[in-house]
Amino acid sequence: MSNTEYKFEGWAGFGPDSVEGKLKFIEYEPKQFAEDDIDMKILYCGICASDISTLSEGWGELKDMWPQVVGHEIVGEVVRVGSNPQNGIKKGDIVGVGAQCDSCLQCHYCNKDKENYCSKGMTGTYNGKFSRTSEGSKSYGGYANYWRGPSHFAIPIPKELDPAEAAPLLCGGGTVYSPLIEHGAGKQATNVGIIGLGGLGHFGVTLATALGAEVTVISHSARKQKDAEELGAKHFLITGDDEAKAFKGHERSLDLIICTSNAPDMNMPAYLSLLRPGGNFIFVGIPEGGQVPTIPLFAMVMGNVHIGGSLIASPQTLKDMLQLVADKKVKSWIQKWSMDKVNEAVPSMIAGNARYRYVLVNEKNGGKL
Numbered sequence: 198m199s200n201t202e203y204k205f206e207g208w209a210g211f212g213p214d215s216v217e218g219k220l221k222f223i224e225y226e227p228k229q230f231a232e233d234d235i236d237m238k239i240l241y242c243g244i245c246a247s248d249i250s251t252l253s254e255g256w257g258e259l260k261d262m263w264p265q266v267v268g269h270e271i272v273g274e275v276v277r278v279g280s281n282p283q284n285g286i287k288k289g290d291i292v293g294v295g296a297q298c299d300s301c302l303q304c305h306y307c308n309k310d311k312e313n314y315c316s317k318g319m320t321g322t323y324n325g326k327f328s329r330t331s332e333g334s335k336s337y338g339g340y341a342n343y344w345r346g347p348s349h350f351a352i353p354i355p356k357e358l359d360p361a362e363a364a365p366l367l368c369g370g371g372t373v374y375s376p377l378i379e380h381g382a383g384k385q386a387t388n389v390g391i392i393g394l395g396g397l398g399h400f401g402v403t404l405a406t407a408l409g410a411e412v413t414v415i416s417h418s419a420r421k422q423k424d425a426e427e428l429g430a431k432h433f434l435i436t437g438d439d440e441a442k443a444f445k446g447h448e449r450s451l452d453l454i455i456c457t458s459n460a461p462d463m464n465m466p467a468y469l470s471l472l473r474p475g476g477n478f479i480f481v482g483i484p485e486g487g488q489v490p491t492i493p494l495f496a497m498v499m500g501n502v503h504i505g506g507s508l509i510a511s512p513q514t515l516k517d518m519l520q521l522v523a524d525k526k527v528k529s530w531i532q533k534w535s536m537d538k539v540n541e542a543v544p545s546m547i548a549g550n551a552r553y554r555y556v557l558v559n560e561k562n563g564g565k566l
């Protein structure tokens with residue numbers, strides 16, 4: 198189908214029950230190869246909570262976008278380049294692709310290394326449609342054997358990094374690194390809070406620590422306290438079901454809070470009480486079901502605190518993060534699953550068992566379990 202000696206095959210969902218271990222292995226038609234595209238033989242792919250919220254339709258119906266091959270923390274070997282490869286990519290290189298695989302590459306934001314906020318909209322690595330080339334073709338993610346897409350969004354993985362550990366950095370790591378940098382973690386933001394110790398949250402701790410910040414983890418139980426300390430956190434707050442009580446005595450102790458939690462109901466005035474005047478509360482987690490916290494106007498005005506959000510990371514930000522990870526020898530805490538066991542791995546991730554990121558290993562392609 199794809200005019201190559203290899204086939205594009207992957208684990209596809211056909212409906213919201215696919216997260217219950219019902220992904221099916223199928224062959225599909227990738228986008229038409231463009232001169233700035235690459236083909237990658239996939240070795241590793243992380244499982245992000247966004248994969249699950251997409252498949253479960255927790256963020257909205259997929260309609261004509263079924264079937265869906267998700268996965269946007271992809272690392273693999275380049276097996277084909279066109280005449281116009283970006284990022285210096287050559288055949289045989291190990292590269293990674295995160296949650297975005299295309300944008301217009303021409304607008305103000307694309308020209309300022311903010312492709313994730315492209316004015317024409319970004320193309321997601323899955324559940325997206327290409328428009329710059331191969332207009333209308335669907336994008337397919339990394340629970341698969343091969344990936345095809347624009348080389349602009351394929352990031353060379355530094356040689357010092359373990360490619361399996363690099364995979365979840367491409368969405369999970371970048372998504373927290375981007376607001377950490379934007380809001381001065383380790384600089385003007387000396388004290389950083391991370392809400393939720395999951396895949397994103399654990400990178401929040403390691404990356405904020407690597408940037409020189411003092412980190413407080415805010416978790417809903419005591420279960421992960423020892424891990425948080427091992428990851429580098431200096432403080433651990435347990436919310437239980439009463440945030441106001443949990444935060445007594447910790448008012449105005451943080452400059453920046455990154456919220457990676459999926460929790461739909463949060464006592465926002467209590468969280469904002471943790472911020473110093475001028476502080477920022479940044480959402481990256483997105484609960485399912487459209488339920489979001491209401492705006493706590495009084496707490497914002499009285500405390501001079503700001504609430505914002507942040508979407509993934511641009512290619513340049515991903516490159517900067519990977520360099521920091523290599524320089525400071527930051528470890529990803531991953532657990533590997535054979536990609537053939539994806540129908541066990543996804544339900545286990547939903548059950549909250551990951552410590553802290555599951556990475557699917559494509560053993561047939563040479564990925565190492």
Ligand SMILES: NC(=O)c1ccc[n+]([C@@H]2O[C@H](COP(=O)([O-])OP(=O)(O)OC[C@H]3O[C@@H](n4cnc5c(N)ncnc54)[C@H](OP(=O)(O)O)[C@@H]3O)[C@@H](O)[C@H]2O)c1
Binds near residue numbers: 246392398415551
């Ligand atoms: N903005 C973006 O660009 C972007 C990119 C990637 C992912 N995301 C979103 O970020 C969120 C986190 O993703 P992830 O992959 O890190 O997920 P994850 O590994 O499942 O971690 C989520 C953490 O949230 C906490 N939590 C609190 N209440 C929860 C609840 N009711 N249900 C589930 N978790 C709850 C848990 O930490 P504790 O046990 O410590 O409380 C849990 O470990 C998801 O909403 C995901 O879709 C956003």
Ligand SMILES: [Zn+2]
Binds near residue numbers: 247368369
């Ligand atoms: Zn993701």
Ligand SMILES: [Zn+2]
Binds near residue numbers: 307316317
């Ligand atoms: Zn653009």
